[in-house]
Amino acid sequence: MKFSAADLFQAPVLKELASKVELDPHRHTAGVLSVRVTGSQLPLFFVPTGLGDCSYVLSLVKEMDIDAPVYALPWPSFDEVFPPTLEAIASQAILAVKQIQPRGPYRFAGYSSGGILAYAIAQRLLSLDETVSFMAFIDVTLPANRLSISPAQIALEVVLESLESLDEDDERLEVLEHFAKQSSIVQLLEKAQQIGAIALDRDLHNDAFVCERIAQFQRALRLYQVPSLPVEIHQFYATESPLIGRARPANSSIGPEASSPMRGWDHVLSAAAVHTVPIPANHVTMISIPENRRVLARSLSTALNSSPITPLNAHFSQS
Numbered sequence: 001m002k003f004s005a006a007d008l009f010q011a012p013v014l015k016e017l018a019s020k021v022e023l024d025p026h027r028h029t030a031g032v033l034s035v036r037v038t039g040s041q042l043p044l045f046f047v048p049t050g051l052g053d054c055s056y057v058l059s060l061v062k063e064m065d066i067d068a069p070v071y072a073l074p075w076p077s078f079d080e081v082f083p084p085t086l087e088a089i090a091s092q093a094i095l096a097v098k099q100i101q102p103r104g105p106y107r108f109a110g111y112s113s114g115g116i117l118a119y120a121i122a123q124r125l126l127s128l129d130e131t132v133s134f135m136a137f138i139d140v141t142l143p144a145n146r147l148s149i150s151p152a153q154i155a156l157e158v159v160l161e162s163l164e165s166l167d168e169d170d171e172r173l174e175v176l177e178h179f180a181k182q183s184s185i186v187q188l189l190e191k192a193q194q195i196g197a198i199a200l201d202r203d204l205h206n207d208a209f210v211c212e213r214i215a216q217f218q219r220a221l222r223l224y225q226v227p228s229l230p231v232e233i234h235q236f237y238a239t240e241s242p243l244i245g246r247a248r249p250a251n252s253s254i255g256p257e258a259s260s261p262m263r264g265w266d267h268v269l270s271a272a273a274v275h276t277v278p279i280p281a282n283h284v285t286m287i288s289i290p291e292n293r294r295v296l297a298r299s300l301s302t303a304l305n306s307s308p309i310t311p312l313n314a315h316f317s318q319s
Helices: 011-021 056-062 086-100 114-127 151-161 171-180 185-194 204-223 290-306
Strands: 033-036 044-047 070-072 106-111 132-138 233-238 274-279
Touching: 033 056, 044 086, 044 114, 056 070, 056 290, 086 114, 086 204, 106 114, 114 132, 132 290, 151 171, 151 185, 171 185, 185 204, 233 290, 274 290
Parallel strands: 044 070, 044 106, 106 132, 132 233, 233 274
Antiparallel strands: 033 070
């Protein structure tokens, strides 16, 4: 199942993942993975992607040459925030961050739309008079036309992400696109199962739970008004165009921003505040292919090691 990592920080899945990769959840902070526990510098916090996934962090950090602890943050429980906003999700994430590092300066990294959540976290921390000293964006595009995407389109894109068996010319895609206009996520999954796009033995209840959380995050993302902040970002951008395997009806955010090295962030920040680093890969293969991931890891390490270094014991005591 492609979404096996999307609900990564639900307790049973987290426990299983931690046992497989010999990691432990941070013992005082529910859901947070301690990816690297030692280091003399302040920690680096990775935020989850728009699929709720931080599994990419494990292999990436293995290739990094840094002297700092690394943590992977979970999504908070969206049940506590209804309807969720990105600002509310960021505030919940900060509660976990501050249990590990009570005071700044803080350092964050995020892949894909997870980088926008990292930006919202920075916004909230700055409003609390904290300092954010490092922001790494791994191919993070500032989306355009966010409000033009309907909830049905969001739901359809989320469901399509789990249907690996469908090609873009599959007639079943047209059926699902039409059905999504008047259906819920559960109904859309049931329809996909009826027409053979989902195996009969799949657990639709779990799929619906995961898809609904992703759809909630995507709705919050599209409502977020991105402010200009007094921060600098390091944009590690993919130099190759993504391979389009099937229709993506909710991908109307793709535009000039997606092909610019700055990925549109110069619309809210000065060009001097956006440090671009090319990664010879596309959006997916920069993480999925080991050779590309090593290039990304080296580039990310260089940027982090070149940023102002603050000793861990000056602001941070591990508990």
